[in-house]
Amino acid sequence: MIPIAKPQIGEEEKKAVLKVMDSGMLAQGESVKEFEKAFAAYIGVKYAVAVNSGTAALHAALFGCKIGPGTEVVTTPFTFIASANSILYCNSTPTFSDINPISFNLDPAKIPSALTSKSRAIMPVHLYGSTCEMDAIMDTAKSKGLMVIEDACQSHGSDYEGKKAGSIGDAGCFSFYPTKNMTTSEGGMVTTNNEEIAERAKLLREHGSRERYKHEVLGYNYRMTNIAAAIGIEQLKKLDKFNSTRRKNADYYIKHITADWLVKPQESKNSKHVYHQYTLRSKNNRLTRDEIVQKIKAAGIGCEIYYPRLVYQQPSFSAIPSRKCPEAEKAAQEVFSIPIHASLSQADLEQVVKVINSL
Numbered sequence: 001m002i003p004i005a006k007p008q009i010g011e012e013e014k015k016a017v018l019k020v021m022d023s024g025m026l027a028q029g030e031s032v033k034e035f036e037k038a039f040a041a042y043i044g045v046k047y048a049v050a051v052n053s054g055t056a057a058l059h060a061a062l063f064g065c066k067i068g069p070g071t072e073v074v075t076t077p078f079t080f081i082a083s084a085n086s087i088l089y090c091n092s093t094p095t096f097s098d099i100n101p102i103s104f105n106l107d108p109a110k111i112p113s114a115l116t117s118k119s120r121a122i123m124p125v126h127l128y129g130s131t132c133e134m135d136a137i138m139d140t141a142k143s144k145g146l147m148v149i150e151d152a153c154q155s156h157g158s159d160y161e162g163k164k165a166g167s168i169g170d171a172g173c174f175s176f177y178p179t180k181n182m183t184t185s186e187g188g189m190v191t192t193n194n195e196e197i198a199e200r201a202k203l204l205r206e207h208g209s210r211e212r213y214k215h216e217v218l219g220y221n222y223r224m225t226n227i228a229a230a231i232g233i234e235q236l237k238k239l240d241k242f243n244s245t246r247r248k249n250a251d252y253y254i255k256h257i258t259a260d261w262l263v264k265p266q267e268s269k270n271s272k273h274v275y276h277q278y279t280l281r282s283k284n285n286r287l288t289r290d291e292i293v294q295k296i297k298a299a300g301i302g303c304e305i306y307y308p309r310l311v312y313q314q315p316s317f318s319a320i321p322s323r324k325c326p327e328a329e330k331a332a333q334e335v336f337s338i339p340i341h342a343s344l345s346q347a348d349l350e351q352v353v354k355v356i357n358s359l
């Protein structure tokens with residue numbers, strides 16, 4: 001079986017974890033600080049706040065930006081549920097705007113029509129490893145006085161016009177779940193150049209406490225462990241290499257997948273794709289998308305649909321009224337992703353191409 005995702009954990013990560021274990025300092029401590037410093041430097045921001053998931057990072061960033069009750073945040077419905085759930089955690093309401101069918105990311109031209117007097121922020125999600133059109137999004141945000149919280153949970157190391165994802169808006173959010181371009185097992189990070197946002201994110205992470213046993217606001221335990229941070233420090237050193245392998249794998253698919261009923265992902269001129277996913281669109285009229293996925297899986301190749309159901313189509317969102325997003329609805333019917341991760345061998349790539357081209 002060629003898995004759809006596989007973390008690359010080397011001797012360096014194992015040694016780093018053992019060192020933390022031997023130190024006895026397992027919870028949030030010096031390794032977390034070191035990881036935050038290294039991650040902030042890599043992304044090109046002043047502050048990074050480590051937390052225990054990408055979801056926690058989104059919640060902490062929104063709290064950092066003072067998104068609260070009675071407000072709305074514009075985002076995409078074509079994303080993992082966590083993007084929109086984090087808005088609900090702040091007692092704010094997600095309002096959905098449609099995607100560009102080529103990039104799968106928010107279409108900046110459609111955002112203004114999703115804005116109301118309650119809108120306080122835009123949450124662009126850099127889906128599959130490709131950044132949103134950030135110039136246009138930042139222009140809209142500036143002209144309407146909105147904050148921008150980038151969900152970069154799938155885009156570690158991608159950039160837009162030379163600026164890394166997570167460094168462009170008011171805050172950026174990352175996930176280090178094992179399927180991501182780098183991992184800490186579970187983990188997340190908020191990145192920002194704004195000291196107040198960083199301080200508020202830390203407050204939410206620590207049960208609302210800056211001073212021991214004094215709790216200023218309702219907070220959570222969103223702390224990252226030193227064990228996770230030790231993995232993250234080593235993974236970060238390898239991230240550029242992982243990403244260039246993903247890009248090489250994508251090049252191979254671009255050259256060798258020849259099926260004419262498939263639409264391949266495209267890298268936009270001003271954004272570097274880091275191929276968290278290699279997502280194809282089926283225009284096949286012989287086989288349904290779900291039949292295609294079944295056939296690929298039956299041939300021993302991991303194949304998944306990200307995402308078969310939009311956020312506003314989820315049962316948990318049934319009470320939240322939403323505008324329809326036709327492009328996102330179409331994408332959810334047509335997309336499927338094939339393995340692109342950095343652990344693939346040449347033989348794996350050849351096998352994937354062979355199976356896809358024979359469908």
Ligand SMILES: Cc1ncc(COP(=O)(O)O)c(C=O)c1O
Pocket residue numbers: 053054055056079080082083125151153154174175176177187188
């Ligand atoms: C776009 C997006 N946002 C948020 C998250 C949440 O990250 P985590 O699973 O680390 O909480 C994910 C993770 O899958 C994601 O893909």
